[in-house]
Amino acid sequence: MPILGDKNQIFGYAGKILRVDLTRGEISAQCLERDCLRKYVGGSVLGIKFIYDEVAPGVQWSDPENRFFIGSGPLGATPVGGSGSICTVTKGALTNGMGSSQANGVFGAYLRLSGYDAIILQGAAPKWFYLYIHDGIAELKDASHLVGKTTWEVENGIRRELGKNLREVSVLSIGPAGDHLVRFAAVFCDFGHVSAHNGMGAVLGSKKIKAIVVERGHNPIAIKERKAVSQAAKKILELSRVANAEMRTEGTLPGVMMGFKFSEAPIKNYTRNYYPIAPDVLESYSPARILSKFGGKEKIYPCWACSAEHCHRMEIPEGKYKGTVFEEPEAEGIHEFSATVGIEDVTMTMVLNDQVDKLGFDVNEVGYLMGMVIECYEKGVISKEDTDGLEMTWGNGEAILALLKKVAFREGFGNILAEGTMRASRVIGGEAPRFAVHTMKGNTPRGHDHRAVWYELFETCVSNLGTLESHKTAPFALLGIDPKYDRMPHQYLHSS
DSSP states (O other), X not given: OBOOOSOOOBTXXXXXXXEEEXXXXXXXXXXXXXXXXXXXXXXXXXXXXXXXXXXXXXXXXTSTTSEEEEEOOTTTTSSSTTTTOEEEEEEOTTTSSEEEEEEOSSXXXXXXXXXXXXXXXXXXXXXOEEEEEETTEEEEEEOGGGTTOOHHHHHHHHHHHHTOOTTTEEEEEOOHHHHTTOTTXXXXXXXXXXXXXXXXXXXXXXXXXXXXXXXXXXXXXXXXXXXXXXXXXXXXXXXXXXXXXXXXXXXXXXHHHHHHHTTOSOBTTTTBSOOOOOHHHHXXXXXXXXXXXXXXXXXXXXXXXXXXXXXXXXXXXXXXXXXXXXXXXXXXXXXXXXXXXXXXXXXXXXXXXXXXXXXXXXXXXXXXXXXXXXXXXXXXXXXXXXXXXXXXXXXXXXXXXXXXXXXXXXXXXXXXXXXXXXXXXXXXXXXXXXXXOOOTTSOXXXXXXXXXXXXXXXXXXXXXXXXXXXXXXXXXXXXXXXXXXXXXXXXXXXXX
């Protein structure tokens, strides 16, 4: 059905939301009032407003009455670098409370250029679909042939099906984990950009939406002071070149070494805070070595209006997994599948990060989950019989890889683990809950050892969002701590 009408002249916004009632199969446009947009600025805040207004307290995350919001903000599709990002907001699968998570890429910009600031999905479809927005039309297309496919297979398959290249459409999708309602399934945009925390992919799977595809539109956002915005964008770029010089070319890879140096990496499921790793092995995780070994084989795919050169498409150069092409991992993902699970082979770390993305997991939750399983195995809480014959020992990347696939498809022991770290530990029983790293609301923290990252502790413990949304100095004001001491003094870590 046609979805574009007369342009709503609200500066900084497209002025409309695309609302999709999956139960009824109805698609409509909803205009946004100026006062609403001025009061609820940005995708996350606007999304929280809609979830709060439309989802009753007793509604469960998998109930058709839950809403799934995908939105951009007033800078979306402008010259400001990276302004193609989106925020997804819903009642999340891990906490059954509000979830808010963000992903970069170009999806948000393409959505805005199609005339919309956001999409709201409600109800649940009777069968699997993907939503396709193009040429002033939004339609639900059959996605039954995509169920069980990885995120990369879905993106490539839809592009072939529609005859569109990488820059003509942006694809948001879920992997097998989302199909099978794994509670920590994530949503993936443009291959490697992830909206992960609090089970976003599980909620999308509960609505039987495998993907959302947006063709790049031709409806520019009305900007009152276009010249001023362009000047501000240039200034931000100039500042970033100085303040974030390493990140512009290396992404978050420098954070890996920093995590090891300052005891910020979660070592063997939080059982220690010092990583006795050999110098040559440590060096193999440096940005220079990672980029040299795995980079340079494929193009760089930057986010909207972003001049950074860190979104590398990488490739395994040799060995059993030679030829595997994957997205440059984030530092937290590397920590999860090195330090957290005791792996010291950088190639296996890359393989596991690749599979986490393609199967459709939140890398933080699944990293702590595997750490809990290994500690349980090491201490005799579970046996090889429990793990379907897998020897879950520290550093056994092949066993972890096999178990990840079982979790994604809810097979055998994987069906228990698919409920997330907190719930799985309670089902396993015995001492397992003691080894499970999570908040009491049901989600795991970021991929840091929070004993060395004080400023994240407060929000991690009390938030049900499953991510970090506040400024890092906020908890210091409450606790009376000088924010310049944002890391625990290193000498205290090894004596405490």
